[in-house]
């Protein structure tokens with residue numbers, strides 16, 4: 776599952792997967808960690824209608840850096 780990441784062009788990140796949107800996997804790009812996830816705010820996906828808000832989670836590596844014991 777490991778692929779080399781292209782250095783340039785990080786503006787066009789891949790859209791979150793279903794697992795990421797449903798909080799079953801870390802929201803970090805190319806991250807597939809599913810253990811030790813913590814709430815990481817919301818992600819909004821663009822649809823043809825109104826934007827959808829998803830309560831996402833992140834692993835310790837990608838979690839917001841506000842709660843460092």
Ligand SMILES: [Zn+2]
Pocket residue numbers: 801802803806807808833834835836837
């Ligand atoms: Zn992660």
